[in-house]
Amino acid sequence: MNKVILVGRLTRDPEVRTLPTGNTVASFSLAINRTFKNKDGNVDADFINVSVFGRQAENVGRYVTKGSLIGCEGRIQTRSYDAQDGSKKYVTEVIADSVEFMSSGKRDDSSQAPVNAYVDTTSSVFMDEPSPETGIDVSTEDPFKNFGSEVSLSDDDLPF
Numbered sequence: 001m002n003k004v005i006l007v008g009r010l011t012r013d014p015e016v017r018t019l020p021t022g023n024t025v026a027s028f029s030l031a032i033n034r035t036f037k038n039k040d041g042n043v044d045a046d047f048i049n050v051s052v053f054g055r056q057a058e059n060v061g062r063y064v065t066k067g068s069l070i071g072c073e074g075r076i077q078t079r080s081y082d083a084q085d086g087s088k089k090y091v092t093e094v095i096a097d098s099v100e101f102m103s104s105g106k107r108d109d110s111s112q113a114p115v116n117a118y119v120d121t122t123s124s125v126f127m128d129e130p131s132p133e134t135g136i137d138v139s140t141e142d143p144f145k146n147f148g149s150e151v152s153l154s155d156d157d158l159p160f
Contacts, residue, residue, distance in 0.1 A: 002075040004094050006048060007102070008032035010068050016061030026057035028064075030072070050074070052096040060099055069103040072096040 008030035016026045031045045038044050050072055052060055064070060074096035083089050 026060040
């Protein structure tokens with residue numbers, strides 16, 4: 001089994017190009033923090049190269065930039081090629097089957113509105129906001145602003 005799931009931030013804007021076959025490919029690098037600190041007490045990051053093809057590549061090129069937080073699911077692939085100097089080069093990268101946009105390119109803070117974009121991978125259609133038919137609330141207004149500081153619940157209020 002060869003399956004990879006990554007969540008990280010783009011280290012640069014994605015590079016989008018069209019292959020001779022007519023297929024679109026987007027290449028980018030994700031910075032992913034490790035879960036432990038090094039001997040100096042700092043958190044190191046890994047930089048993973050990712051490629052995505054087709055309609056998702058077009059959407060990546062259109063909607064994400066350096067610093068965007070994204071999630072990818074795919075597989076690890078190795079390949080080699082002959083460099084211009086005649087040497088053989090080896091590349092290990094992740095080929096993403098699906099990409100989820102988790103934030104905009106700016107660091108998340110309380111003044112930034114949430115990103116209400118999603119990718120429908122079943123139809124490969126990108127929408128900035130879900131259509132009203134989906135029933136998803138895309139309002140950025142705090143729905144709990146009028147509740148005060150305390151909410152009382154009884155066991156009868158819980159659905160389980």
